[in-house]
Amino acid sequence: MATITWLSDFGSASGYPATMKGVALRICPIATFVDISHDVTRHHVREGAFLLWMTAPYFPEGTVHCAVVDPGVGTERRAIIIKSQKQFFVGPDNGLLLPAASRLGDLLVYVIQNAKFFGTEISKTFHGRDIFAPVAAHLANGVPPKEIGPPTREWVKLSFGQGIDHRGSLEGEVIYIDSFGNIITNISGDLLPKAPRADLIIETERKSSSAHYARTYGELPSGDLIVTIGSHGQIEIAVNRESAAQRLRLRAGDSLKIHLHE
Amino acid sequence: MATITWLSDFGSASGYPATMKGVALRICPIATFVDISHDVTRHHVREGAFLLWMTAPYFPEGTVHCAVVDPGVGTERRAIIIKSQKQFFVGPDNGLLLPAASRLGDLLVYVIQNAKFFGTEISKTFHGRDIFAPVAAHLANGVPPKEIGPPTREWVKLSFGQGIDHRGSLEGEVIYIDSFGNIITNISGDLLPKAPRADLIIETERKSSSAHYARTYGELPSGDLIVTIGSHGQIEIAVNRESAAQRLRLRAGDSLKIHLHE
């Protein structure tokens, strides 16, 4: 069995994801499809990159990830394939695929060029249908990437950065707000102390707030700010049964500090 | 072929459902996936239980239902498997699985314990990925539940209650508001008369409203309140092309009466 995952900013109800899947099924009828998300904020490459980074490592060898958040569609931006630890990533060369592929490691990058593997017509506005979906399906069929285009040593980078420990003050940035309003940061959970504590301070541009460090949301009464290690291994800020992002008025890209002692 | 259904409050665009599916595909590559919903109101166990109750009976023998609405994740709540009429239910022991499994009948309940069937790391916040998805995939592969944990005779109950007929006044409660604003009650459709009528009274805490009893939405002009037997066999209150829940200002858990004669 071959797995193809799909990620886009097309909207799950727009008909565009289904179109891509129809195209792929004509080429690879045995493919299993998994939607990562089609509701990435429009043109928000960084948000799409995070979702792919978060999910890709859990997929089997041979999985092809087809990701289309592509504000530059129809312009000169390149289309690429990345092979990484026996998984494949297909999409625009705008950084979208990089964090996920880098997390797996051993990147080989190819420029998509061989029109033999494209749809019969190439529109200016929907490369998901005309280029990325058919290429993904051919990869799922076992076509080697080098038949689809030449290797390259240059590609657009994208990184979430890495929070740093400045003498007990952890400085970092918000990568992503999840559907619960939990704030996922670029600060590694390894920088937190082992034992639960109640005396942390979260400092944003607007204000400072006291917070608990806890290993799970359920441990504390509703309404308390919690610093925890999320399921991705990153430091996450949550409020039990509420939105931490609304409470702290933080958005992706905002910076913050977590003070481990006053 | 093995079918796994998914139900959660993670949000369909959150990346968490895709992560669970990736984990499951590594264990059971031939699985067919069906999403019941990932947009259950956050932590609303009762709403998730209704959706599972409504859909499970229509699935084939051998289906594994993996359901995660789990406000107690990371605390002492148990994780269970229920085997019921050749279908399997996997999730937290908080009542979520009970109405669906009870509707099928012949419950056998097991406590999930054997870490051999879990993911390699167990986070405190995402048992969907680390425990429920891999266990569901092993069940889909044919692993008997007793290898995953011991049987138990105790589990958390959850019931929607059952509306009663009090001399022509049907008393019950709202189980669920569907996506059309239709109000699904816990009163059995068997308590309604056979012939269509125009003289019913719906009484809520706020007001009384006259209503038609009809066998289908299309029979009446737009705007009229309709009492009907929903596709689940329960009494349902609808307004043709409008939201009955908004009209009557009713929410899940609210009580109501339907008077068959004044």
Next chain:
Amino acid sequence: MATITWLSDFGSASGYPATMKGVALRICPIATFVDISHDVTRHHVREGAFLLWMTAPYFPEGTVHCAVVDPGVGTERRAIIIKSQKQFFVGPDNGLLLPAASRLGDLLVYVIQNAKFFGTEISKTFHGRDIFAPVAAHLANGVPPKEIGPPTREWVKLSFGQGIDHRGSLEGEVIYIDSFGNIITNISGDLLPKAPRADLIIETERKSSSAHYARTYGELPSGDLIVTIGSHGQIEIAVNRESAAQRLRLRAGDSLKIHLHE
């Protein structure tokens, strides 16, 4: 492998789509499912018809499209199968299937009648579960349509109309607003000139606005109105990174003119 696509106005999180899929899997366990959309505006047959029209041509031979936007459920409206260029369409006879099937061509229409291919009970409100899903699954299994019901030479029509060129003024109507707020019209892209231009006028009932004709969204600065040929071959009006529908206050069904010279 057999592919079944699903389109409805049930809401993707309502449990109804999953119920239909469960029913279909009991009949055709090897089916591959693709959701086109379950978030069609409630009872909006025309919108559902557009999404089906847009996606169906990209699916493989043998695909069965099960589409349920069905305000007349439970009334006398007929249920039909359309066979068209080796694809099948199943749904209510209210025009929903017509544009897609007509686009493929060579229509054969059958009235669904043989209850042997239905569910065991037929509700008045959920023919998706009781009739359309089982019929779709039997078709996916290779049952010939004529076993499910007799051919008919009458059916309900639906057409998006066709924009016309009135001496350089293109007159047409909005078919659909997509998830980006792009306005898809019923005017063929063939009526546009070949070379990009900056002097077009878009005239609606409310106002006239100047617009660029460009072959891709990325070519122009954010905020400019763009007339382009969409991925469906129809003229589309967009605003880079904004909603053109909000800007021009246009909705499906509204008429508009595009003046190619003042």
